[in-house]
Amino acid sequence: PEPRLPINTPSQLKVLNDLSKKDLDSSRLLRWLVSLLGDLHQPLHWLRGSHDYGRKIQVAYKGSRYSLLEFWEEYLPKNVKPPTAEALEREFQENAMNWGYKAPPELFRDWAREAAEIACEVYSSMEVNHADGSRRIDSPYALSDEQFDRWAAHWRTMAGRAGQRLAFVMQDVIEHRKHKNAHGEGRGHRHHKISATSNFLTNLCIAAMLVPALLVLFRWHSGTGGIATTSLLNSLFKDGAAKA
Known part of the structure; x- marks a missing residue:
C-alpha cells in the first residue's frame, strides 16, 4: 500500500557503497535487518544529544551505579519480567492486520517515532530546575522506585513490541519471497493483504x-x-x- 504521508526515503544509502559484494549477500542483509529492528526498539539508541545515548549520565539505584545506557541495556532486561507468550500472541493478532495496511517505510517511521518519544520522556523526567535558572540532569541521578516502575513498564512494552514486529516483518519477507519465486516461474501469486x-x-x-x-x-x-x-x-x- 502507498504511505499516507511522504516518507522521503533516500533512493540509496551511500554507506553501502563501501561494502563488499559478500557483505551485501541476502543472508547478511537479513541479519542486519533483524539487528536494526531490535535497535529501533531500544529508546536510548535514539537522540544521541550531548549525553552520548546515555553513556555520560550516571544512575544511582539501590546502592549501585550504572550509566543510563547500561541501566537500560543490562539492568532492566535482567530485572524486569517480560510479557507472557499468551499476551504477546494476543497483541500480535490484534496489531498485525493494521500493520499490513501500511508500507514498510511507513511502519519504520511510526515505530521510530514511538521509541524517540519514550527517549524524550526518559530524559525530560530526569531534568530538575537549579538555582541559576537552568534545567539539567544531575549525575549521578538518584532513581526512585516510582520512576523505576515507569521505566520498567516502557522496557516491557518495547521488548514485547520488538518481538511482535520482528515476527511480522519476517513473515512479510517470506511472503514477498513467495511472490518473487512465483513471478519467476510465470505464476501469479496474489498477496494476502488487500485494502x-x-x-x-x-x-x-x-x-x-x-x-x-x-x-x-x-x-x-x-x-x-x-x-x-x-x-x-x-x-x-x-x-x-x-x-x-
Missing part, C-alpha cells in the same frame, strides 16, 4: 448475489411443504424483540 475498501467491496458484491438467492430458496422451500423458514425467522425476531 479495507477492497475487502468491503468484495463482501458487498457477494452479499448482493447471495442474499436474494437465499430469499428465493427460502420461499420455494416454504411453498413445497418444508419448514416455513421465513415465518420461523419472523417469529424469532418478534420473540427477541418482546424479550428485549
